[in-house]
Each structure stands twice: as structure tokens, then as C-alpha cells.
Amino acid sequence: MRVGVVTFPGSLDDVDARRAVAVAGGEPMRLWHADEDLRYVDAVVLPGGFSYGDYLRAGAIARFAPVMSSVVQAARGGTPVLGICNGFQVLCESHLLPGALIRNDHRKFVCRDQELVIENSTTAWTGGYAAGQHLVVPLKNGEGGYVADDVTLDRLEGEGRVVARYVGQNPNGSYRSIAGVSNERGNVVGLMPHPEHAVEELTGPTTDGLAFFTSVLRATVDA
Amino acid sequence: MTETVKDAEATPDVEQPYRELGLKDDEYARIRDILGRRPTSSELAMYSVMWSEHCSYKSSKVHLRQFGEKQPPTDALLVGIGENAGVVDIGQGWAVTFKIESHNHPSYVEPYQGAATGVGGIVRDIMSMGARPVAVMDPLRFGPADAADTRRVLPGVVAGIGGYGNCLGLPNIGGEVVFDPSYAGNPLVNALCVGAVRHEDIKLAHASGAGNLVVLFGASTGGDGIGGVSVLASETFDEHGPAKRPSVQVGDPFMEKVLIECCLELFAADLVVGIQDLGGAGLSCATSELASSGDGGMRVWLDRVPLRDATLRPEEILMSESQERMCAVVTPDRLDAFLDICARWDVQATVIGEVDDSRRLTVEWQGTVIVDVPPRTVAHEGPVYERPLARPTWQDALQADDPSSLPRPTTGEELRATLLDLVGSPNLADKSWVTDQYDRYVLGNTVLAQPDDAGVVRVDEATHLGVALATDGNGRFTKLDPYAGAQLALSEAYRNVAVTGARPLAVTDCLNFGSPEDPAVMWQFAEAARGLADACLALGVPVTGGNVSFYNQTGDVAINPTPVVGVLGVLDDVRRRIPMGFSAEGEVVLLLGATREELGGSEWAHHMHGHLGGRPPAVDLAAERELATLMAALPGVVTAAHDVSDGGLAMTLVEMALRRGIGAAVALPDDAFVALFSESAARAVVSVPSDLVADVERLASSYAVPLTTLGTTGGSTLAVDGLFEIPLDELRSAWQGTLPALFG
Numbered sequence: 001m002r003v004g005v006v007t008f009p010g011s012l013d014d015v016d017a018r019r020a021v022a023v024a025g026g027e028p029m030r031l032w033h034a035d036e037d038l039r040y041v042d043a044v045v046l047p048g049g050f051s052y053g054d055y056l057r058a059g060a061i062a063r064f065a066p067v068m069s070s071v072v073q074a075a076r077g078g079t080p081v082l083g084i085c086n087g088f089q090v091l092c093e094s095h096l097l098p099g100a101l102i103r104n105d106h107r108k109f110v111c112r113d114q115e116l117v118i119e120n121s122t123t124a125w126t127g128g129y130a131a132g133q134h135l136v137v138p139l140k141n142g143e144g145g146y147v148a149d150d151v152t153l154d155r156l157e158g159e160g161r162v163v164a165r166y167v168g169q170n171p172n173g174s175y176r177s178i179a180g181v182s183n184e185r186g187n188v189v190g191l192m193p194h195p196e197h198a199v200e201e202l203t204g205p206t207t208d209g210l211a212f213f214t215s216v217l218r219a220t221v222d223a
Numbered sequence: 224m225t226e227t228v229k230d231a232e233a234t235p236d237v238e239q240p241y242r243e244l245g246l247k248d249d250e251y252a253r254i255r256d257i258l259g260r261r262p263t264s265s266e267l268a269m270y271s272v273m274w275s276e277h278c279s280y281k282s283s284k285v286h287l288r289q290f291g292e293k294q295p296p297t298d299a300l301l302v303g304i305g306e307n308a309g310v311v312d313i314g315q316g317w318a319v320t321f322k323i324e325s326h327n328h329p330s331y332v333e334p335y336q337g338a339a340t341g342v343g344g345i346v347r348d349i350m351s352m353g354a355r356p357v358a359v360m361d362p363l364r365f366g367p368a369d370a371a372d373t374r375r376v377l378p379g380v381v382a383g384i385g386g387y388g389n390c391l392g393l394p395n396i397g398g399e400v401v402f403d404p405s406y407a408g409n410p411l412v413n414a415l416c417v418g419a420v421r422h423e424d425i426k427l428a429h430a431s432g433a434g435n436l437v438v439l440f441g442a443s444t445g446g447d448g449i450g451g452v453s454v455l456a457s458e459t460f461d462e463h464g465p466a467k468r469p470s471v472q473v474g475d476p477f478m479e480k481v482l483i484e485c486c487l488e489l490f491a492a493d494l495v496v497g498i499q500d501l502g503g504a505g506l507s508c509a510t511s512e513l514a515s516s517g518d519g520g521m522r523v524w525l526d527r528v529p530l531r532d533a534t535l536r537p538e539e540i541l542m543s544e545s546q547e548r549m550c551a552v553v554t555p556d557r558l559d560a561f562l563d564i565c566a567r568w569d570v571q572a573t574v575i576g577e578v579d580d581s582r583r584l585t586v587e588w589q590g591t592v593i594v595d596v597p598p599r600t601v602a603h604e605g606p607v608y609e610r611p612l613a614r615p616t617w618q619d620a621l622q623a624d625d626p627s628s629l630p631r632p633t634t635g636e637e638l639r640a641t642l643l644d645l646v647g648s649p650n651l652a653d654k655s656w657v658t659d660q661y662d663r664y665v666l667g668n669t670v671l672a673q674p675d676d677a678g679v680v681r682v683d684e685a686t687h688l689g690v691a692l693a694t695d696g697n698g699r700f701t702k703l704d705p706y707a708g709a710q711l712a713l714s715e716a717y718r719n720v721a722v723t724g725a726r727p728l729a730v731t732d733c734l735n736f737g738s739p740e741d742p743a744v745m746w747q748f749a750e751a752a753r754g755l756a757d758a759c760l761a762l763g764v765p766v767t768g769g770n771v772s773f774y775n776q777t778g779d780v781a782i783n784p785t786p787v788v789g790v791l792g793v794l795d796d797v798r799r800r801i802p803m804g805f806s807a808e809g810e811v812v813l814l815l816g817a818t819r820e821e822l823g824g825s826e827w828a829h830h831m832h833g834h835l836g837g838r839p840p841a842v843d844l845a846a847e848r849e850l851a852t853l854m855a856a857l858p859g860v861v862t863a864a865h866d867v868s869d870g871g872l873a874m875t876l877v878e879m880a881l882r883r884g885i886g887a888a889v890a891l892p893d894d895a896f897v898a899l900f901s902e903s904a905a906r907a908v909v910s911v912p913s914d915l916v917a918d919v920e921r922l923a924s925s926y927a928v929p930l931t932t933l934g935t936t937g938g939s940t941l942a943v944d945g946l947f948e949i950p951l952d953e954l955r956s957a958w959q960g961t962l963p964a965l966f967g
Contacts, residue, residue, distance in 0.1 A: 052477065109385045
């Protein structure tokens with residue numbers, strides 16, 4: 001099972017995403033921003049970081065990278081795509097997901113171990129969780145406030161497309177404490193916290209994040 | 224007109240603004256003597272920055288020599304003092320390079336950019352050894368926590384470190400935040416970086432091999448960070464030129480991140496003969512150091528340097544401290560491959576010179592020679608001063624002002640109130656407000672980070688080899704006794720590394736002091752350097768490099784002398800690291816080491832009484848070494864270990880309990896106040912499953928480490944038998960509330 005991890009200039013957590021894929025039992029593949037070739041991967045991760053320095057607006061330039069035209073096409077064809085942190089921002093900028101991520105309401109970067117609740121366990125990336133399951137995974141962002149208009153938020157909630165919510169203190173001012181959302185089909189998920197940093201007991205606060213990566217391996221087998 | 228060497232020869236009597244550039248009369252005379260003529264304006268600019276205190280270490284050199292002369296016998300040191308950073312063998316073919324530097328003055332002027340570029344600079348130092356940077360740390364010191372200026376400086380510094388470091392993708396794994404009135408107007412912003420490299424891949428800043436090319440790559444050169452050279456440009460040459468340039472550099476972390484990845488690909492493809500970062504003194508430093516360390520000379524075509532500002536004059540280009548630039552020496556047959564990798568990362572790269580066998584550094588500008596100097600005289604043979612030293616007249620009175628007469632808490636209720644007060648004091652309170660703005664997870668190799676005693680990162684995923692790093696310094700102890708204070712800084716950092724189960728290996732230091740022209744400050748410096756060198760020898764940990772920051776003073780008042788010491792240790796298997804927090808109920812809590820009545824310079828005296836006087840805790844390097852040897856035998860036996868230092872045993876127990884919310888009940892000897900708040904060195908607290916206590920007792924006795932049984936872990940309070948009991952929630956709210964209340 002080949003999972004591609006895109007490296008943009010300024011990607012930071014690409015190494016970690018590849019490690020998480022490997023720990024989950026998948027084969028991580030490096031994808032390069034300037035290359036449209038997706039190397040026959042079965043799923044794609046857009047990792048965290050500051051692609052292109054987050055200049056202009058987080059994710060705004062990455063969206064135009066050659067690799068993204070292939071990723072958008074693959075996503076529309078049903079290939080599972082997970083955008084983590086900066087990857088979530090890129091997915092919103094690419095209009096694969098609704099809404100936008102803005103600067104944290106407290107105006108500071110925040111790095112903490114964050115409690116989440118999984119609300120939708122039917123996406124390609126969350127099938128290994130139970131709905132209502134609580135996790136603790138690292139969160140680290142400066143522009144992590146999820147915003148959308150009320151109509152969109154109502155629709156996301158109505159269609160079960162809120163994948164995860166923050167539990168306890170809202171760390172960044174996200175509307176309705178939304179930590180992650182999916183597209184209608186459930187193959188594209190954007191998530192502000194970092195499950196790839198919670199896959200090993202040695203380096204993570206928990207191993208709660210691993211199921212994102214095992215879920216997609218199972219989803220792609222089942223598909 | 225740009226002044227050429229011929230011009231200088233033709234007009235020997237022209238008045239030059241060397242004083243405005245910070246050169247003394249005799250220094251200027253020496254330059255004339257070296258060159259056999261007056262310097263050109265460009266040469267004068269180069270010498271003035273390279274002979275500055277910051278670059279030449281002219282006041283500190285005679286004292287820093289001790290670090291080499293007293294170097295303990297070690298086979299761990301692969302590259303020692305004098306290169307961009309020291310390199311230490313950690314086994315399995317791996318080496319690590321680490322260094323600490325100051326960015327104090329820029330961070331006061333412009334906190335965000337000053338602190339950000341401090342991170343950027345130290346990271347490039349590590350890269351220039353051929354290493355991949357793997358973590359950063361930031362020891363910080365500010366004026367009083369409630370001072371208006373601290374509210375200006377601290378948030379900017381923290382945001383700058385976070386803004387730059389987070390964007391580079393380097394985990395920030397520790398450091399310090401200390402408040403003291405002596406740092407008001409003189410914050411100390413020190414930055415440490417550690418990198419990992421295979422032995423065979425270590426690079427040096429040497430320009431060797433005539434015909435090899437000098438490539439400048441990274442950002443374009445702009446007018447930032449020029450400082451004193453604007454004097455030269457505006458007063459002597461161009462009355463209508465740009466006004467004084469901003470002298471604080473502006474960082475672009477995205478450029479630096481791309482530069483890191485680009486450099487690592489260049490190293491992996493073996494395309495680099497020598498490499499040097501551009502930091503202080505910019506191209507002047509990079510070209511003269513490369514040429515001086517090589518076996519020949521160097522010719523530089525300065526007009527090829529890509530500019531952000533086309534109006535820059537050659538003197539300014541030579542001095543610019545624009546960030547995110549590196550300089551490499553490349554063989555001509557590898558140049559195309561080198562440029563290809565740079566292009567892949569969209570990194571601009573330009574051949575600006577070549578190595579020759581002239582033994583001169585010549586710089587050309589539009590076909591004329593504007594610099595022609597022996598490179599060693601610029602880079603390595605600057606002035607050396609034996610500054611006058613004098614023990615301060617107030618030193619005896621300060622040491623005589625013992626804290627023994629200060630009122631002490633005696634009843635359980637008083638001790639309880641004192642502990643709660645100290646827990647919430649700015650120096651001892653939770654630092655999450657700061658550290659939560661730093662990414663500690665990126666790269667996925669962080670095993671321990673703040674608030675643990677040391678940061679621990681995994682270096683090799685296959686073998687679990689890793690390193691531990693801690694930085695410490697105590698300006699109050701050093702003011703009371705500079706020799707002992709420097710040794711206590713080393714002792715604490717050494718101990719912090721040891722309590723994680725790591726074997727301490729090597730040292731880097733950042734020596735922050737007032738003006739070297741003040742004999743009292745110079746005495747403090749000399750004593751601290753001597754103390755540190757002696758202690759490094761006694762503990763068997765060599766100094767691998769570091770930095771001196773002088774002139775940290777406002778008017779006549781210097782900061783507390785503050786040597787900040789970083790210790791690096793190795794863990795053969797990071798899975799065996801010992802964390803600091805109690806992790807299970809019903810375990811036995813043991814104190815390792817002896818407690819004496821030592822309250823001089825303590826947090827208790829400082830916070831409760833605003834008192835600084837007496838003697839610092841006694842230094843006992845033999846005891847530190849024994850404790851470290853014992854700790855190395857304890858992974859797998861103890862479940863938690865935490866050093867005893869600021870705030871004494873009381874604070875150690877609070878921190879161990881709050882880490883995972885597991886309390887403890889302890890009994891103390893007769894003088895509970897001394898037991899709780901004394902800051903005697905060479906101590907640590909461990910928790911042990913009850914069936915393994917005998918093992919610890921046996922080991923402690925074999926290493927001659929005193930051991931006291933304190934009590935048991937468990938419950939949701941910290942209880943001191945017969946005296947007081949404090950719910951962890953109450954401790955936590957006192958501990959966590961302080962910094963958010965001050966800084967928002």
C-alpha cells in the first residue's frame with residue numbers, strides 16, 4: 001500500500017508523516033511539489049509546515065504547485081487525501097474542503113497535547129476509530145482557527161462532515177471547536193492537529209494518532 | 224568613487240574615520256604597519272568589524288585559552304574550539320555538533336527580529352560543520368517580570384524564536400526563562416543548536432586547492448545589519464547616500480529552511496570542499512576566515528554578489544549581515560552539479576571568487592583591486608588585550624551580607640504559605656506560556672523536552688542512539704562568587720543531563736558579562752572563565768566552543784555576571800531515558816546527595832526578601848561526578864528523577880508531582896525549612912518501585928552518594944509529615960497562573 005507524502009519547499013512534518021505511514025505498515029512515497037507525477041500511490045498526505053513560507057496566506061501558493069493539479073484530480077476520483085495542519089490549509093485553498101484557516105484568536109503560536117473527539121468514523125482516514133472516541137495528539141499551529149459561514153457549518157454538521165472537534169479549551173478559536181472536516185465523499189480529510197506525531201510511545205504523548213494511517217491502509221484495501 | 228589600493232598608496236595622508244568604526248589609534252597604526260600603507264576604505268571596514276570585540280575576542284582571548292590548556296583528556300572531541308562549532312563523537316559512527324551564542328543587544332533593540340536571527344545564526348553555524356540541525360534551545364533572561372519594558376521585550380523575543388524556529392522545523396527542546404532586575408535594559412537572549420553528522424561527513428571552513436571556486440548561495444545581500452560601516456559610507460564617501468542603515472538584521476526563516484535542505488543535499492552528493500556561514504561581519508568574515516584557514520589565498524569579485532539594493536557600496540557589501548547566506552568552496556568539475564541542486568531548491572548561487580596560491584585575500588570591484596591583505600591578519604591575528612582586573616570593592620561586603628539573619632518560616636502554616644508563594648514566583652512558575660509557543664514535536668525525534676531536566680532527541684532511529692542537552696546559569700550565584708558561580712552553572716547543566724540517564728560528554732558556553740573596560744567586570748569574567756575551565760577538567764567534559772557577550776550594561780551598572788553553560792550527553796538507548804515526573808502511585812521517593820544550610824543567592828532569599836548576599840552553595844565536583852555515575856546505573860531501576868536546584872527540594876517535589884498529577888507524602892529532618900529551600904548542589908530526587916529500593920541503596924552506597932528516604936508517591940496532594948498538605952490543584956493554579964497573568 002503506497003501512501004505519497006508531498007514535500008513543498010517549507011514542508012516540515014513530511015518526514016514524520018512518512019514515518020507514521022511506515023509505522024502503520026504502509027509504504028511511504030516521496031512526492032515533490034514541482035512534479036505532477038503521483039507515482040501510482042493509493043493515498044496522499046499533505047504534511048504540516050510552512051509551504052512557501054506561508055507567504056501571502058497559508059497554503060495559498062502551495063495550491064498552485066504542479067503536484068496539486070494531480071492531487072485535486074486524484075481526490076475527485078476518490079483517492080484518499082489527508083491534509084494535516086498546513087496540508088489542511090492547502091486543501092481549503094484548493095477548494096477540496098470548505099472553509100478557511102485563520103490566525104489563532106489569541107494571536108500566538110500554540111504547541112500542546114490536545115484532546116479531541118472523533119465525530120465521524122466513516123471517512124477513509126478515521127475508519128479505525130469509534131465515533132465519540134477521545135484522543136490526545138499534538139497540536140501546533142499559528143493559523144489554526146477554522147472558519148466558515150453559518151450555512152456551511154450547519155451543512156457540515158448536518159452531513160456528519162465534522163471529523164473531529166476539540167475537547168476542553170478551544171486552542172485557536174475554531175468555530176464550533178472544529179478540528180477537522182471532510183468532503184462529501186469522505187475520502188478527503190483536513191485536520192489541524194498532528195496525528196503523525198502520536199504514533200510512537202517514545203516520541204508522542206500517546207499513540208492515538210496511528211489509527212488515521214492504519215485506517216487508510218484498510219480503506220484502500222477494501223476499495 | 225570606490226577607493227582602490229592604488230588610491231590608498233597615492234594618498235597616504237588622508238584622514239580615515241577609524242575611531243568612528245571602533246578602532247583605537249594603536250589598532251589603526253597596526254593595520255598601516257601590516258599593509259605597509261594606509262588601508263583602503265574597504266580594508267578599513269573589514270578590519271574594523273573583524274577586530275571588533277564580537278569577532279576577535281580581543282578582551283577574552285587570554286582567558287579563553289584555559290579551555291584548551293585545561294582540556295580534560297578525552298577522545299570524544301573530533302573538532303575543538305576555533306571552528307564554527309565543536310564536534311563530539313557519540314559512537315556508532317555518529318557525531319554531534321552543538322554551540323550556544325548570544326543575540327542580546329539586537330533582541331533589546333528589536334525583540335522579534337533580534338531573537339529570530341539569533342536562532343538563524345546558530346543554526347547556520349551547525350550547518351557549516353556538515354551537520355543536519357536536529358534541535359534548538361533558548362536560555363532567556365529578562366528584567367523584572369512585572370516591568371513595563373519586560374512586557375515589551377519578552378513577548379517579542381518569544382514570538383521571534385517561535386516564528387523563526389517553528390518555520391525551520393527544528394524542535395525547541397528546552398532552555399531557561401529567568402527574571403532579575405539586573406537584566407532590565409539588558410535582556411540575555413542566548414540560542415543553542417545541536418546537529419547530527421556521520422563522522423565521514425564533517426565539513427570545515429577551509430578554502431583549499433588553488434583553482435577551486437568560491438560560491439555564495441542563499442539570500443541576496445541587502446543593507447541590513449551594517450552597523451558601524453554606515454559611518455564610513457555616509458561620512459566619508461557619499462554625503463547623499465542612504466541614511467544609517469537599520470543595524471538589526473531581518474530574518475526569512477523560509478529561506479533558511481530551504482537553505483538547510485539544499486545544503487544537506489550538497490553535502491550528501493559530496494560537492495563541497497569547505498563551507499562557511501555568513502553571520503556577524505558577513506562576507507568580510509566568511510572570506511577572510513575561509514582564506515585564513517586554507518592553504519593559499521583567495522580572490523573575490525565583489526561586484527558579482529547578488530544585491531537586494533543596487534545602491535550598496537562595496538564597503539557595505541563586505542559588511543552586510545543579511546541573513547540566510549552561505550559560502551562554499553567547490554571544485555570546478557563539480558560546479559554544475561552544485562548549481563543544479565541549488566536550482567532544484569530555488570536557491571540563488573553565484574561564483575564570487577576563487578582560491579589561489581597568493582596567500583593574500585584580494586577583493587576586486589569593477590576591475591580594480593580594493594582589498595589586498597594577508598587574510599590571517601584579518602581573521603585570526605587581531606589585537607589581544609590583557610585588560611586590567613580588580614576584585615570589586617563591594618565584593619567582601621556582599622559576601623558578608625549573609626541570609627542567615629532573614630526571617631524564616633517555621634510553623635507548618637508558614638512553610639506552606641512560603642512554598643505556595645515561591646511556586647508562583649516568576650522564576651519558578653510554569654513556563655508553558657513561553658514554551659507552548661515553540662514546536663517541540665517536529666522531526667519526530669523528541670524524547671524529552673521542557674519542562675524535563677534536559678531535552679533528549681533520538682539521533683538514530685534504528686539503534687535508538689540519542690543525545691541529552693541542558694543549559695543552566697545562575698547570575699546571582701556568579702555575582703556572589705564568580706569562580707564558584709560558573710562552576711555551579713556547569714554542575715547544574717551536567718546534573719540535568721545526568722538525571723535523564725545520559726553520560727555527560729562536552730560543554731558549550733555563552734559568557735554574558737558587562738563591559739570589559741571595567742576592571743571589576745573583567746575580574747568577574749576572569750574568575751568565571753577560570754572556574755569553568757577548572758570544573759570542566761574535574762568533570763572530564765571539554766569545552767568545544769561558545770561565545771562571549773560583553774557590554775551587557777546600562778551606564779555603569781553591569782548585569783549579574785551570567786555564564787550560561789550547555790552540557791551535551793549521550794544516551795546509547797533513548798528508550799531508557801529517565802523522565803522527571805512521578806509516574807506511579809506507591810513508589811518510594813529518595814533524595815540523593817547531601818543537604819546543607821545554603822541559602823545565599825537562593826530563590827527563597829531573592830523572592831521572599833529581595834536579598835542577594837552571602838556565599839553561593841558549595842561546589843562539590845566530586846559529588847557531582849559520583850551522582851552522575853550513579854544516575855547512569857539507574858535507568859530501568861528508577862521511574863523518575865529530577866535535579867534539585869532553584870527553589871530547593873520543595874520545588875523539585877512540586878514539579879515531579881505536577882508533571883503527571885501524582886502527589887507524594889514525605890517526612891523531613893528536623894530543620895524542615897532548610898530541607899525544603901536550601902539549594903545545595905549535587906542532589907537529585909528519584910522515585911523507585913518499592914522492590915527495587917534495595918538496589919538503589921546498594922548502588923548509592925557503592926558510589927558514595929548519600930541517600931535519604933523521603934516518603935511515598937501517591938494521592939492528590941503534596942504532604943509534608945506533621946507540617947502541611949497542599950492539594951495538587953492548588954499548587955497547579957499557583958504555578959500556572961503567574962506568566963499568563965503577566966503576559967496575557
